Amino acid sequence: MIKIPKKIIEEIAGHARDEAPLEACGYLAGKENEVLELYRMRNIDQSSEHFSFAPKEQFGVVKKVRVMGLELIAVYHSHPATSARLSSEDIRLALDPKTIYVIHSLLNNETKAFKVIEGKIINETIL
Ligand SMILES: [Zn+2]
Structure with missing residues (x-):
């Protein structure tokens, strides 16, 4: 579970649009599971x-x-032309099991979060 305020979700989406057609990327920082800064x-x-x-x-x-x-x-990173699912490359590079990987898709404007533990994808709820 990760708490992401609506304002920050909008910032992720805005960054994704600014960088399109390239992938946008960045960090979300906060306390425990609550995001406070992008x-x-x-x-x-x-x-x-x-x-x-x-x-x-x-x-x-x-x-x-x-x-x-x-x-x-x-x-976080954006998928300019594909859905908000981890690509095989994303899974390969997701080396930290504690990090949550947030993906924003410009295809359907969806934002999803995942953890990757030993190559296995775990869906994280965004509150
Ligand atoms: Zn990706």
């Missing part, structure tokens, strides 16, 4: 099918979040 990240892959963060930018956000006393709860 950080837009650059997709250095500049791809419509996958994304990568710039390590330097990633480190900057990790530091900022820690200073605020928050945690990184989730990684």
Whole structure:
């Protein structure tokens, strides 16, 4: 379960639209399971099918979040042309079993959340 305020869901959708046809990506930070902050990240892959963060930018956000006393709860990215399901590439790259992976699809404007534990997909409810 992850709590994402409507305002932040709208920010994810807005970021997805801004970056289309490329994938948008970023971090969601907060406390326990409640998202409080969104950080837009650059997709250095500049791809419509996958994304990568710039390590330097990633480190900057990790530091900022820690200073605020928050945690990184989730990684979000958009699927510009496909549904909000983890691709095989997403599953392969989902290395942290504690991280929630949020996907926003521009195909049907759906937002879904998942965890990946040892290659198995677990659906996470978004409240
Ligand atoms: Zn994906």
